[in-house]
Amino acid sequence: MAPIAVGDALPDGTLGWFDENDQLQQVSIHGIGAGKKIVLVGVPGAFTPTCSSQHVPGFIKSAEELKSKGIDEILVISVNDPYVMKAWAKTYAENKYVKFLADGSGSYTHALGLELDLTEKGLGLRSRRYAIFADDLKVKVANIEEGGAFTISGADEILKAL
């Protein structure tokens, strides 16, 4: 699958998520994104340093500003199971808007064409690091890193592009 790019339609997919009432839900990307402005944040792995201490915090801090610019949802997506995502989300006590979604089988990451083989590091097939802005399921911004580096996929770049 070729990596998703600006102008593409966001594919549909089902991700796992523990909601505010601690209920395990299945979220459909088309369901949550149709007619809305959403930001998808892809990370290689929960509990890994760049993801935990740089990439995700940037979006948690900028969430208010993103919302004021019309963003309806900020979704962090990782190839981890929903229990791990829930535990990871809890480490961000100050988080109000960012949802942590589980692409446990990696199938949505595969549909986006954004897999990254991190088998050597003990992680298996994961996701590339990215930040995507989609308006009514049409990709407007796609900032995709090469490997796990953190250069263009932050919240600031998305804010600038809005």
Add this chain to the structure above:
Amino acid sequence: MASALMKARRSPALPSVAVMALRRAFAAASMGCDIVSAAPGVALQKARSWDEGVSSKFSTTPLKDIFQGKQVVVFGLPGAFTGVCSAQHVPSYKNNIDKFKAKGIDSVICVAVNDPYVLNGWAENLQAKEAIDFYGDFDASFHRSLELDLDLSAALLGHRSQRWSAYVVDGKIKVLNVEKVPSEFKVSGGEVILGQI
């Protein structure tokens, strides 16, 4: 064991189901089974932070380093951060660690099909790193070799392991307890195996 299998094959009277059972018993984890030879080439990944991973060049630990010449109590569970695993299974070992040491156990090990970084985050969350060595079987190869793997896709967990415990001496399984279903916690806890050593 091997000679019994040969005899079974040669005897035409033996129903094929029994042959299959013999063959399965030979491959799957069972009492007397040697863990290291049942899973040749399999290595586990010690729970670690990413920095530790980088500095150790993402090294893995071969099974023989964990089991050979040692008395080990090992338990496996479906997933880090899940209910029974966090609230009951791990604590039952953590809280009994002194009793295990008193019985001559060299190490208590927890294995799960998770990556070593998630396992590290979980072990720190449970404050169990002092008592227990956590190892990741990130591609389920260890559990698959012992036929203790399980498809938990319905619970959105994917390929995982059963809930089990074992007492292993110099790589040989002396005691093996496997729950009928992973949501149960009847035979695989610390107290049970403490009484079996």
